[in-house]
Amino acid sequence: MPNRIADYIRVVDAITAQINAGELAPGDKLPTYAQLAEQYKISVTTAQQALRILRERGLVEGHQGKGTYVAEKSETA
Structure with a gap:
């Protein structure tokens, strides 16, 4: 499966x-790792990796003990 996307x-x-489509707005809470794993048929570890990348890109923010939320958009972005 060489064309398979990770x-x-x-x-x-x-x-x-x-x-980007506005379906998730700034401040919206994302599903938990377990919920994402179930929704996308992936492992919890893979869900953690995906959210880590989204945090690195500045699209989401993690709040210890509260969850992961869509980041507020900056005026310069």
């Missing part, structure tokens, strides 16, 4: 598209 990239792309 599962974490598939999740990153899907959530990025939802944010």
Whole structure:
């Protein structure tokens, strides 16, 4: 399967598209790792990797003990 996209990239792309389309607004809470794993048929570790990449890109923010939320958009972005 050389053309298969890595599962974490598939999740990153899907959530990025939802944010860009306005389906997920700044401040919206994302599903938990376990919920993402179930939704996308991936492992919890893969879900963690996807959200880590989204955090690195500044699209989401993690709040210890509260969850992961869509980041507020900056005026310069």
